[in-house]
Amino acid sequence: MTDGIPDYRIPVGDWVEHGVDWVQDNFTGVLDGVSDGLGLMIGSFEDALMAVPPLLLAAFIVALAGWRVGWRFGLFALAAMALIFGMDIWKETVTTLALVIGSSLVALAIGIPIGIAMARSDTVEAIARPVLDLMQTMPPFVYLIPAAIFFGLGKVPGAIATLIFAMPPAVRLTNLGIRQVSREHVEAGLAFGCTDRQLLLKVQLPLAMPSIMAGINQTLMLALSMVVIASMIGAGGLGNTVLTGIQRLNVGLGFEGGLGVVLLAILLDRITQSFGRTKRGGPAKARSGLIARIKQTFGKAKPGAAGA
Amino acid sequence: MSDMLVVQNLYKIFGPDPDEAIRLLREGLSKDEIFARTRTTVGVRNADFAIREGEVFVVMGLSGSGKSTLVRMLNRLIEPTRGQVLLDGEDVTAMNNKALIAMRRKQMSMVFQSFALLPHKSVAENTAFGLEISGRNRAQQRTQALKALETVGLQAVADSYPDELSGGMQQRVGLARALATEAPILLMDEAFSALDPLIRTEMQDELVRLQQKDAHTIVFISHDLDEAIRIGDRIAIMEGGAVVQIGTPEEIVTNPANEYVRSFFHGVDVSKVFSGGSSTIRSRSRPRMERAKP
Numbered sequence A: 001m002t003d004g005i006p007d008y009r010i011p012v013g014d015w016v017e018h019g020v021d022w023v024q025d026n027f028t029g030v031l032d033g034v035s036d037g038l039g040l041m042i043g044s045f046e047d048a049l050m051a052v053p054p055l056l057l058a059a060f061i062v063a064l065a066g067w068r069v070g071w072r073f074g075l076f077a078l079a080a081m082a083l084i085f086g087m088d089i090w091k092e093t094v095t096t097l098a099l100v101i102g103s104s105l106v107a108l109a110i111g112i113p114i115g116i117a118m119a120r121s122d123t124v125e126a127i128a129r130p131v132l133d134l135m136q137t138m139p140p141f142v143y144l145i146p147a148a149i150f151f152g153l154g155k156v157p158g159a160i161a162t163l164i165f166a167m168p169p170a171v172r173l174t175n176l177g178i179r180q181v182s183r184e185h186v187e188a189g190l191a192f193g194c195t196d197r198q199l200l201l202k203v204q205l206p207l208a209m210p211s212i213m214a215g216i217n218q219t220l221m222l223a224l225s226m227v228v229i230a231s232m233i234g235a236g237g238l239g240n241t242v243l244t245g246i247q248r249l250n251v252g253l254g255f256e257g258g259l260g261v262v263l264l265a266i267l268l269d270r271i272t273q274s275f276g277r278t279k280r281g282g283p284a285k286a287r288s289g290l291i292a293r294i295k296q297t298f299g300k301a302k303p304g305a306a307g308a
Numbered sequence B: 001m002s003d004m005l006v007v008q009n010l011y012k013i014f015g016p017d018p019d020e021a022i023r024l025l026r027e028g029l030s031k032d033e034i035f036a037r038t039r040t041t042v043g044v045r046n047a048d049f050a051i052r053e054g055e056v057f058v059v060m061g062l063s064g065s066g067k068s069t070l071v072r073m074l075n076r077l078i079e080p081t082r083g084q085v086l087l088d089g090e091d092v093t094a095m096n097n098k099a100l101i102a103m104r105r106k107q108m109s110m111v112f113q114s115f116a117l118l119p120h121k122s123v124a125e126n127t128a129f130g131l132e133i134s135g136r137n138r139a140q141q142r143t144q145a146l147k148a149l150e151t152v153g154l155q156a157v158a159d160s161y162p163d164e165l166s167g168g169m170q171q172r173v174g175l176a177r178a179l180a181t182e183a184p185i186l187l188m189d190e191a192f193s194a195l196d197p198l199i200r201t202e203m204q205d206e207l208v209r210l211q212q213k214d215a216h217t218i219v220f221i222s223h224d225l226d227e228a229i230r231i232g233d234r235i236a237i238m239e240g241g242a243v244v245q246i247g248t249p250e251e252i253v254t255n256p257a258n259e260y261v262r263s264f265f266h267g268v269d270v271s272k273v274f275s276g277g278s279s280t281i282r283s284r285s286r287p288r289m290e291r292a293k294p
Helices: A013-028 A028-051 A054-070 A069-086 A090-121 A122-137 A141-151 A155-179 A183-193 A198-235 A240-247 A251-286 A290-307 B018-027 B031-038 B065-073 B097-106 B125-126 B130-131 B138-151 B168-182 B197-213 B223-232 B249-254 B257-261 B271-275 B281-292
Strands: B003-014 B041-052 B056-060 B082-087 B108-111 B185-189 B217-222 B234-239 B243-247
Touching: A013 A141, A028 A090, A028 A141, A028 A155, A054 A069, A054 B185, A054 B217, A054 B271, A069 A122, A069 A251, A090 A122, A090 A198, A090 A240, A090 A251, A141 A155, A141 A198, A141 A240, A141 B138, A155 A198, A183 B041, A183 B108, A198 A240, A198 A251, A198 B082, A198 B217, A290 B056, A290 B108, A290 B130, B003 B018, B003 B065, B003 B217, B018 B031, B018 B041, B018 B257, B041 B065, B041 B217, B056 B223, B065 B185, B065 B217, B097 B108, B108 B168, B125 B130, B125 B138, B125 B168, B130 B138, B138 B168, B138 B217, B168 B185, B168 B197, B217 B249, B234 B249, B234 B257, B243 B249, B243 B257
Parallel strands: B056 B217, B056 B234, B108 B185, B185 B217
Antiparallel strands: B003 B041, B003 B082, B234 B243
16 A cells, blocks of 8 residues: 555456457447448438538528528528638538438437337336436547447547437436326326327327427537547548647637537527427417417407306 | 216225235224334225216315325226226226226226316317327317317317417316217316316306216216315215215215314305205206306
């Protein structure tokens, strides 16, 4: 014992290394399959986005922002697009967008079913919760090492690291949303003869939708925050711009890349949030036209008068 | 009238050791003593009664007296610990999952205190919920939903959404949803308790009116004796998980079984029970209806 620190060594790092080696030796086929599948998906996603004429894609984004959020945000989107073209980071932005959306989709495809399973079983929740804690608190850089070992360098390991980092909120908020559905709603579903499946699809998921949408939004945001880190193993895109800026101590370049990430984050955040809102109060809002208002007023007035 | 629902020696014990709790109950220990000894809660103890076809059977008691638990054992939202529920002679407690779901779809529907409507569905779609679940086609759902909405006077708002309606109207939708499946038995759990007093009385009259037109067998949970007298053909009073008295409103009022039952009379004009001058419920409720809806 020196310095009062007990002198023994638990080789956690060695175990992890052995584990990683073991996986690599025994699951080559699986890893290659995942690599090919994910690579194909994100690659073709990126190709598709790149194939669209830049101005058309930008116009679509502006239109989507204006339609979903409001004309002011549409103007913001227009300015953001002009800035991205002006900073000459369009290609990087599209690459990042493809990576973020691709890995988020996979994260959601895995995360939401896990969240549903957690909501339906306390045992699954008890097992999944510490794993999620680990996934969220582990510094994201750490994911890069096994990702690079299993999948080499490039977009695929970047996407894997991103989706692991980005998945927890989707899982948690799906679980939370379903568990927060009131007891009487669940009872109403069961009392009218829902099977388990019907209860999930017709009662629990629709009522959990605002929470699930918040999870989707958070997953996208986390995925975006991971792109700079993932660029260290060659994921490319805006993260690469930032990384180059760091390596060359080029403040201007770093800032341009960073600003691109911020703009993309704001756009993705507001647009996905708007979908969450629709699910909640949509029907009432959608019929806010004059005729609908009149109909509503009369519809309300009649039985109200009869009741008075 | 024949017996529609028969409840036999029904128990619900929440907690780790139901057998021990039932043994202690038989030794005559109270709910609190059993909780202190075994950490199990007696929800319902030895409920034993029959509900007749076409009657409004009110289960009354303070909160925690087990009335909600009791009604949920009838359609097995809560699994009974012991005892049986017989529906037309068939043992509900012994049904497998498939039979239970079929029973809930066709035989028993339910109305909830908090309405429990689905906010993303229109009034008509909410009303058709039970029909949707049992796989009827859309046209059928719509027709039957509109018919049920007409019964409760809401066909005009069929395409509105629940959040656009007042509480009273939302509960009418809840009622229409239960009527739409054409189940002969309605379970109503404090169905009108969340409504303000005026609307509550209106809904009670509405229910009495519906019963005169097309009698369902209704099990109605309430903590309000006034309400129980207004709508009930018979009243069961629960205390600490046990049914302490069952009888017509007249019987309860003239001959309360104990102090607990008597305590419900506080602030209630029991003389109302005798208005109309008749001993049968049907004729008793008619003159009151005419007063309420001139």
